[in-house]
Amino acid sequence: MRLQALFGYSAAVLTLIVALATFIGMNSFSHKLVDVTGLKISPWFSGGEILGTIDRGSYKILKHRAVFDGLIGQKAEGFVQIDFSPTADLPDRINEKIDFDLDGKIDFALEYDVVANTAVITAYNPRVLSLAGCYVLKERRAVRVSLRNE
């Protein structure tokens, strides 16, 4: 009983230490947490890892990987995100042919009106479904195209 009480009071004091450590060590604990768990923002929001970059002189085109990630396995439909940066040096119109799966074949042609932030796509691959959206981001422009999984 005494041991239990001792444990109880010790644990109660420990909670204050936990409270202080939470704030004082927040920065280091946060990085530790991410390092240990390998957590990252879901590709459904971040766009997924960048697979390749095309240099167009005044600007660059960044191709993300196609995102089909499901909770377990893959989803039937997903998207691919194409970024254009830096925004200040983008031409008024961009016409690009994109090979999203890096198989050496063009999958869709993208006509992006930078000024109006609208785009038209022409699909060459039946897996390419439609334009999902055009986005004006802080340091880049992004276009997402809906895809069907194989």
Place this chain on the structure above:
Amino acid sequence: MNAFAANREWKKALLFSLPMLLISGLLFLSGKPLTNPAKLAPAVITFLFINITFFCMIYTGQTHKYRSRFFILASLLFVVSFIANLIEVRGTMELSAANMLDGETPLCPLVIPMLIIPAALTHTIIFPGSLFAAHAGVAPMLVLWLGFSLAVGRGWCSWICFFGGMDEGFSRLCRKPKITAVDSKWTALPWAVLLGIVLTSAATLSPTYCAWLCPFKTVTEFPAIESAKTALQAVIFSSLFIGLVVVLPILTGRRTQCSLFCPFGAFQSLFNKINIFAVRINRADCVNCNLCLQKCPTFSLDEQSLQAGKTLLSCTKCGKCIDICPKKAIAFHIKGTPLHLNLQTARVLYLYPAFTFAAVIGGGCIYGGLERIFRLAVTGSMIH
């Protein structure tokens, strides 16, 4: 109390308040640009308010009375600073798809239960935020939540939840509740909502509660209304806010959103199981007046639990039942220690961690809101 005893109580309270003075000075004031006169006044006022509140709690022995004032004020000023900040940064309370892709959404703790299954299975966070953003990044918020939950369990809901403060504020507006009887089966609803949102979030890999149900989007940020779907979502979350956070708390005098709907609250209840602090009823002193049952803001006492001398799992450790009990039969307790002994020790040991979190998080909200109000008074505008 004679003059000597009163003087001794004063000194004792002051002594117990000194650590909080140090802690709040260290944690709350650090990083504040106190050389800027426009920021100095709100910082000093907040610092004083934090410490006066804690001193009053210790000196008077009243927990709920002072905690509630602090909690409600922090909540109101959180809304002021949050909205002013949004207008300053984005020009609107609306959150566009581009903002989400940019990872600009601050992580709200209410999202946490929805993150767990996808994080465990895919190692990803299904939220459009940033891992280490300065303002409520995902990782710091997870650390804060974990630290608090281990230290104080569901005390979260009564000490630092800026949304809970709104519910509490409205529940205190009406002295005589119009609705006194609420069927206890509705206390199961938060668990049902929790189950629903955890599963749908895992299935869709998106935080469904945020998109569809969170009432607090009304006073923070919400997805830009650009389609029938987002319009429907807006109707749902604003109706839930009006119904659960404003109308029902006024009518019942209880925190209806927190106790009858909030899935995060239900989730936090689980931490009460492992938390060292609890609230216990001394059956020998209890006269079964049921005042605690009638007044508990979160329906965390029923006749069975009262007979067992315990609160229910959903107890937020707000201290109201302890303050209002006419026989002083209810007290904070440290599990494992002898029941109904050393009550003041248990209370003070609980107040330190709980108020440390409140001082830093709530204090930050109060400071942020006051700073905006001061700016409004001086420049005529809350934003730069």
Place this chain on the structure above:
Amino acid sequence: MLQGFLLGLSTGATCLAYCAPVLFPYLLGEAKSIRQTAWTLSRFMLGRLLGYLVFAVFAWLTGNYLNTLTDRREMLIGFIYILLATLLLWYGLGQTSVPCAAGSLRGFAATLAQERPALFPLLLGLFTGLNLCPPFLLAFIAAGENSTLGHSLLFFLSFFAGTALFFLPAPLLGLGKNVSQLKNVGRLAAAVMSVYYFYSGLLLLWGGMISS
């Protein structure tokens, strides 16, 4: 497969809440040790699994029939989702009892338990597996969307796994004592999930109308 598992998870509390009054008195009354309880429970779960697999075959046959019946399958499934969501809501908020076959076993159970004690948990499981509550019907429709019998079986297997997670620790945790509160959670969870299925149904209907 994941859909089946999640559906099982979402309805598992309800299944447990309604079947627990049949299962727990037997488990708690008969089994003396955790090992014995586990053995009885495993026979019960095996019976339950058999019940589910029987339904998987029916679901596959129905799904095939639906495929041949109409080219507006999406709209039909959307309509059925809405109908079932309404049922789910009614059963979540109304005062109805669930048509779980095990519920009608009480009288028969006593006789069987005496005469065939080894077979009893198996049959008890089978009968709780054969029920027509709305979540189960939802699983039935979802499994019917699968093109092959194997997929349909896999769907019900994962649905079973989802619900099983609620059953397995129950006797050990003594959840039988809190059946009424669990029942409330189960009912209200059904009501909450009905909103999700109602919305999914509306989307399917809308998608079907646009494409037709």
